[in-house]
Amino acid sequence: MTTMGDRVLKFLTSNKFDNPQDELVMDEVVRYLIFNIALIIGAIFLIVFGTTVVFDGNVFRGMADLFIGLMCIIILFLLKTKVSFVACGLIVLIPFGILCGVLLLSGGQQGFAGLWIYTYPPIVIFILGLYIGSILSGLLLAGIMTITIIPGIAGFNYFLPIAFRLIAVYLLVLILTIAYEQIRRLKDRWVRQLTLALKSERDEIAVMKDNLKAGLFLMDRHYTIQPAYSKALEEILDMNELQGKKFTDLLSASLKVKERDTLEDYFEMVINRSFDAKMLEDINPIVEFSYINEMTGEEKILRTTFAAVDRGYGVFFILGSLENITTEKLLQKQLTEETNKRDDEMRALFQVIQVEPRVFNDFIEDTEYEFDRINRILKNKKLSARQAMVDIYQSVHAIKSNALILGLENFSDKLHELESKIKDLRDQEDIPFEAILHITVELEKLMKEKDKFRDTIDKIQSFRVKVGESRRQDRYVLVETLTKACEKAAAALNKKARFMVEDLDGIVLEHGPRRIIKEVLTQLVRNAVYHGLETPEERSALGKNPEGLIRLFIKYGNDRIHLRLADDGRGLDFEKIRKKAEKLRLFTPSEEGADKNQLLKVIFSPGFSTAEEADAHAGRGIGLNLVRERIRELRGTIKLQSEPGKGTVFNIYIPLELKMVQNRAS
Numbered sequence: 001m002t003t004m005g006d007r008v009l010k011f012l013t014s015n016k017f018d019n020p021q022d023e024l025v026m027d028e029v030v031r032y033l034i035f036n037i038a039l040i041i042g043a044i045f046l047i048v049f050g051t052t053v054v055f056d057g058n059v060f061r062g063m064a065d066l067f068i069g070l071m072c073i074i075i076l077f078l079l080k081t082k083v084s085f086v087a088c089g090l091i092v093l094i095p096f097g098i099l100c101g102v103l104l105l106s107g108g109q110q111g112f113a114g115l116w117i118y119t120y121p122p123i124v125i126f127i128l129g130l131y132i133g134s135i136l137s138g139l140l141l142a143g144i145m146t147i148t149i150i151p152g153i154a155g156f157n158y159f160l161p162i163a164f165r166l167i168a169v170y171l172l173v174l175i176l177t178i179a180y181e182q183i184r185r186l187k188d189r190w191v192r193q194l195t196l197a198l199k200s201e202r203d204e205i206a207v208m209k210d211n212l213k214a215g216l217f218l219m220d221r222h223y224t225i226q227p228a229y230s231k232a233l234e235e236i237l238d239m240n241e242l243q244g245k246k247f248t249d250l251l252s253a254s255l256k257v258k259e260r261d262t263l264e265d266y267f268e269m270v271i272n273r274s275f276d277a278k279m280l281e282d283i284n285p286i287v288e289f290s291y292i293n294e295m296t297g298e299e300k301i302l303r304t305t306f307a308a309v310d311r312g313y314g315v316f317f318i319l320g321s322l323e324n325i326t327t328e329k330l331l332q333k334q335l336t337e338e339t340n341k342r343d344d345e346m347r348a349l350f351q352v353i354q355v356e357p358r359v360f361n362d363f364i365e366d367t368e369y370e371f372d373r374i375n376r377i378l379k380n381k382k383l384s385a386r387q388a389m390v391d392i393y394q395s396v397h398a399i400k401s402n403a404l405i406l407g408l409e410n411f412s413d414k415l416h417e418l419e420s421k422i423k424d425l426r427d428q429e430d431i432p433f434e435a436i437l438h439i440t441v442e443l444e445k446l447m448k449e450k451d452k453f454r455d456t457i458d459k460i461q462s463f464r465v466k467v468g469e470s471r472r473q474d475r476y477v478l479v480e481t482l483t484k485a486c487e488k489a490a491a492a493l494n495k496k497a498r499f500m501v502e503d504l505d506g507i508v509l510e511h512g513p514r515r516i517i518k519e520v521l522t523q524l525v526r527n528a529v530y531h532g533l534e535t536p537e538e539r540s541a542l543g544k545n546p547e548g549l550i551r552l553f554i555k556y557g558n559d560r561i562h563l564r565l566a567d568d569g570r571g572l573d574f575e576k577i578r579k580k581a582e583k584l585r586l587f588t589p590s591e592e593g594a595d596k597n598q599l600l601k602v603i604f605s606p607g608f609s610t611a612e613e614a615d616a617h618a619g620r621g622i623g624l625n626l627v628r629e630r631i632r633e634l635r636g637t638i639k640l641q642s643e644p645g646k647g648t649v650f651n652i653y654i655p656l657e658l659k660m661v662q663n664r665a666s
Contacts, residue, residue, distance in 0.1 A: 011036075012032065012033050012036045012037065013029055013032045013033060013036070014032055014036065014079040014080045015080055016032060016079075016080075028085075031129075032085070034126050034127060035088075035089065035127045036076065038123055038127065039075055039092070040076070042068075042096070043069045043070075043072035044069075045069075046066065046068050046069030047065070047066060047069040049065050050062045050063065050064070050066035050067075050069060051066070054066070061102065061103075064102065067095070068096055068099055071091065071092050071095060072092055075088045075091060078091075086128060086129075086132065089124075089127050089128045090128070090132075093124050094136070096123075097120055097124070097136055097139070097140045099116070100117045101140065101144070101147065104144060104147050104148070104154070105147050105154050106154075117140065117144060117166075120136075120140055121133070121170070121174040121177045121178075122173070122177050124137055125178065125181050126177075126181070130182065130185065133177075133181075134178060137174050137177075138174075140170075141170060141171065141174065144166065144170055145163075145167055148162070148166055148167065149163050149167075213232055213323070213324075214322065214323045215229070215230055215233030215234075215235075215237070215320075215321065215322035215323070216229060216230040216232075216233065216320070217230070217233050217242070217247075217319075217320050217322075218309065218318065218319055218320075219320060220317055220318075221271060222246065223246045223247045223248045223264070223267060224244060224246055224247075225242045225243060225244065225245055225246075225247055226243065227243045229243070233322060236300070236302065236322050236323075237291070237293070238293045238295070238298065239293075247320065248263060248264060251263075251286075251291070252294060253292045254289065254290060255286075255289075259285065262285050263285055263286060266280075266283065266285055267306070269283075270307065270308050270318055271316045280306070280307075284304065284305070284306065286304050287303065287304060287305075288303050288304075289301075289302060289304070301325050301328075301329045302322050302323065302324060302325065303322075304320065304321065306318055306319070306321075359477050359480045359481060359484075360406065362477045362481065363402050363403075363406055364450065364453060365515075366398075366402055366518070366519065367399050367402065368450070369515055370395040370398055371395075371399075371446075371447055373391075373395050374392050374395050374396075374443060377392055377395075378392075378436075385431040386428075386429075386431060388436075389422055389425050389426040389431065389436075390426055390606055391629075392422060393419065393422045393426055393606075393622060394622060394625065394629060396415055396418055397419060397626060398519050398522075398626060400412050400415035400416055400419060401522055401526060401623075402481075402519075402522065403415060404485075404488055405481060405485040405488055405522065406484065407484075407488070408453075411446075411449060411453075414445075414446060414449075418439070418442050418443070419622075421438075421439065421442070422439060474506075474509040474510070475504060475506065477518075478517075478521075479504070481522065482499055482521055482522060482525050482552065485499075485522050485525045485526055486498070486526075486529060486550060487499075489526045489530060490533075490548075493530060494535065495533055495534075495535055495548065496536050496547040496548060497547065497549075497550060498548070498549055498550070499525065499550050499552070500549060500550070500552070501551075501552045501554075502551050502552065502553045503553050503554060503555055504552070504554045505554050505555045508554050508555075508556050508561050511656065511658060512556070512561050512654070512656055513634055513654065516630050516633070517554075517561075519626075519630060520626075520630050520631065520652065521563065521565060523624070523626055523627050524565045525550060526623065528550050528565065528567040528569065528648070529548070529550070531569075532548075532567040532569030532570065532571075532647065532648050533548035533550075533567060533568075534548070534569060534570050538570075542645065548568060548569055550566070550567045551564075551565070551566045551567075552564070552565055553566075559655060559656060559657045559658065560653050560654060560655050561652075561653070561654040561655075562651070562652070562653055563650075563651070563652040563653075564649060564650065564651050565650045566647060566648070566650075567647045569648065570644070570645060570647075571642045571643050571644040571645060571646060572600075572603075572642040572648060574596060574599055577599050577602065577603060578599060581599065581602045581608070584608065586602050586605055586608060600640050603624055604624045604638075605625060606622065606625040631652060631654065634654045634655070635654075635655055636654040636655065637653050638651070638652050639651040639653075
């Protein structure tokens with residue numbers, strides 16, 4: 001909408017400039033303004049003076065004033081045409097110069113009318129420029145000197161002192177006007193050069209700003225984004241027209257209320273420069289943060305920097321920079337995962353190559369057996385979800401125990417983590433299908449890792465196998481496995497323990513359920529170290545050998561296998577077992593003499609353990625429960641004997657009719 005001021009400015013610039021504020025045409029604009037204003041004022045004064053002089057009787061001079069006043073009005077309209085500015089100026093200013101000379105010549109009003117000559121240099125030089133204005137001013141100076149110095153030309157004689165003063169003042173005005181105009185021209189030239197340089201720099205900055213990948217922006221003390229921001233900011237934030245929006249509002253979906261308050265406090269410190277730049281950079285609460293677009297829900301990782309900008313007069317802004325580092329972070333995450341994966345594989349390989357291949361191969365077969373068992377459990381629709389979790393828990397615990405024995409720490413840690421998840425599910429009344437599916441996926445991952453172990457051991461065996469060594473030595477594998485189980489558990493618990501085989505019947509290993517026997521004995525050995533044996537200090541105080549002893553006896557006879565595992569530890573603490581059983585509501589006191597038998601049964605219950613805290617070795621209450629379930633599968637029995645301070649003995653009997661086994665084999 002055009003205002004009155006715009007119309008006046010347009011009139012005073014003769015409608016020649018669409019944008020009179022343009023710095024490059026400002027000199028011409030000023031000349032048009034001065035000329036138009038001078039023409040208007042001159043026309044008014046000359047018409048008024050001319051009319052007055054005519055009524056006073058000086059018709060010639062009055063008509064001259066009126067003629068030049070009329071010329072000023074005509075030139076006002078000529079300036080709006082295609083007639084050049086200089087031509088219009090000459091048309092009116094040459095007669096005006098002649099009028100000044102006439103006024104000086106006639107002397108009217110006691111010579112004061114001649115003072116118009118002092119307005120001539122500023123007017124012609126400002127309007128027509130330095131060169132043309134100086135020439136016209138010089139011609140008028142020559143006329144002034146002729147009129148005032150040579151006697152008889154003017155209407156009255158000028159005294160020489162007066163004449164010299166008139167000439168000197170005119171010359172002073174002319175010189176000052178020329179000097180001012182020259183300085184103004186130099187200043188304008190310097191301003192134009194500076195303006196062009198600034199415009200060039202501004203254009204370069206605009207180009208760079210629009211091509212920057214980082215989003216640059218300014219915001220005031222109220223966190224309002226200013227107009228000058230880079231295009232990249234809109235792309236990073238996935239928003240348009242950010243001018244006038246509060247930066248903190250744009251992060252409403254990305255930050256909690258408390259985090260926004262912290263960010264605003266940080267911005268206050270930036271504006272007030274409470275700390276140096278390095279400190280402010282270090283305490284930036286969103287130096288890297290997750291940005292969530294409120295409209296689309298898309299998530300990005302952004303990096304930010306903020307700095308104070310002093311605009312003068314106590315006005316400060318915050319210069320912000322946003323950079324999208326999502327791709328960089330994803331790549332970094334992938335590289336980290338690949339590095340960790342490679343490290344895990346190298347660590348696993350290092351752990352594998354230190355294990356006797358025959359023992360490791362036995363571990364693989366046992367692990368595959370347990371995974372097959374888990375698959376059967378998952379496919380068994382007759383089992384409840386809770387019972388399925390109990391059974392799977394036992395198999396996972398068995399695999400973990402074997403992995404710990406062999407020192408496969410990465411694998412056992414993953415199994416331990418999965419075991420914890422299954423335990424939580426096992427204790428729930430209603431187990432959701434999604435949770436079971438998640439457990440299945442985790443099991444699938446572990447099976448793939450087991451397959452890698454199989455590939456590794458096959459490669460190792462291809463180098464190590466020699467003639468005559470391909471036949472598996474069951475006795476060696478069993479003894480080696482149980483010895484390692486004892487050593488690993490003792491080392492983890494800072495105890496000293498020795499595993500000793502008193503008797504080992506080869507018939508049992510050749511025809512008996514070797515896998516279950518190994519699994520059961522492994523659990524019992526680890527249980528003996530953890531719960532049965534005392535620490536070296538405790539044993540020494542009791543007069544015992546600091547090193548505990550675990551003895552194994554395996555014998556076949558009377559169509560059954562007899563397993564006996566004994567330790568010389570502290571024995572069962574029935575009072576501690578009682579308290580824990582009552583706490584878990586697994587025990588209710590009965591008639592005298594029967595409590596002890598009840599407590600012996602309790603220790604085989606799922607989830608029962610006297611350990612204060614669970615770790616990778618014990619405390620989850622699954623070891624003895626697994627032993628009971630495995631022996632039940634074989635229709636076997638368990639007899640437990642314990643004497644305080646002297647130790648515990650497990651006697652296990654498993655039916656095995658050798659004739660039937662041999663008949664099946666034949």
